[in-house]
Amino acid sequence: MPISTRRSRPDGRATRWAGQHERRRAEFVDAALAAIAEHGPEVSTEQIAQQAGVARTRLYKHFGSASDLQRAVSQRVTELLTEEFAPVWHPQGSPMRMITMAVETHLRWLTEHTHLYRYLLRCSPVAETTGTGSFTNIKTTLGRHLTRLFTEYLLAFELDPSPAETTAFGLVGYVESAGTRWLDNPAGISREALVEQLTGAIWTILDHVLRSGGVELDPHRSLPLPDDLTRNGCGDAARQS
Numbered sequence: 001m002p003i004s005t006r007r008s009r010p011d012g013r014a015t016r017w018a019g020q021h022e023r024r025r026a027e028f029v030d031a032a033l034a035a036i037a038e039h040g041p042e043v044s045t046e047q048i049a050q051q052a053g054v055a056r057t058r059l060y061k062h063f064g065s066a067s068d069l070q071r072a073v074s075q076r077v078t079e080l081l082t083e084e085f086a087p088v089w090h091p092q093g094s095p096m097r098m099i100t101m102a103v104e105t106h107l108r109w110l111t112e113h114t115h116l117y118r119y120l121l122r123c124s125p126v127a128e129t130t131g132t133g134s135f136t137n138i139k140t141t142l143g144r145h146l147t148r149l150f151t152e153y154l155l156a157f158e159l160d161p162s163p164a165e166t167t168a169f170g171l172v173g174y175v176e177s178a179g180t181r182w183l184d185n186p187a188g189i190s191r192e193a194l195v196e197q198l199t200g201a202i203w204t205i206l207d208h209v210l211r212s213g214g215v216e217l218d219p220h221r222s223l224p225l226p227d228d229l230t231r232n233g234c235g236d237a238a239r240q241s
Helices: 012-039 045-052 066-084 095-112 114-122 123-128 135-157 163-184 191-212 226-232 235-241
Strands: none
Touching: 012 045, 012 066, 012 114, 012 123, 045 066, 066 114, 066 135, 095 114, 095 163, 095 191, 114 163, 135 163, 135 226, 163 191
16 A cells, blocks of 8 residues: 655644634733733732733633643843843943943833732742743853853953853842842832842953953943954953053
C-alpha cells in the first residue's frame, strides 16, 4: 500500500483558538493592572474578575492558577518598564546626566505605580519557588540591559569587562532597595533630593571601576557612545588623561 507524502494541513480552528486564548489572557492581565491600581497590592482574584467583567472561574480557564496570573502580570510589567527605560539603553549626554535619567525613571515609576510595585513584592514568594515572576525577573531584565551597556563602555576603553555584570546588578539592587525604603519612610527627603543622592553614589562606584583601569572621566562632560569612542580612539585618550 503506497505511503501518502501529502502533508497534513494545520488545523485552522486550533490556530484561531490559540490566538483567542492569548488575546483573552492579555485582556485579563490589563484588568488585573487596573484592579491593582484601584484596590491596592492586596487585590483579590475576585476583584480582578469583577474588573474584567467575568466570573472568577472564567479566569481560571485562561490561567492555571493565581500564581500563573501573577507571573503574567509580572511579565507585562517587565515589558512596560523596559519600554519606560528605553532612553536609558541609548544614553546621551554626560555620565551624570545618564545616571540621573536612569534613577529618575526608576523612582518616577515607583511613585506612579506604588500599588503595582507592592503587589509584585507581595508575590515574591512565588518567584522564589519557581525562579521567575514577581519583581525578580524585572530586576534581572534591568541588570542584563545595564550589563550590556557597561560591557560596551569598558571594551571601548579597552578595560576588562568582567566587572560589568556584578556592578550592573549591584546598582539595580541598590537603587531598588533605597527606593523601597524611601517609599516606606521618606523621612522628609524629596524625590529630587533622593535622585541627587543616588546619582552621586552611583557615579562614585563607576568612577572607581574606571580609575582602576586608568580611565578618568569628567562626569559633567558629554560622553560619546561606545561605538563612537572606539571609532575615534577616544578610549585611548581617556586612558592616558
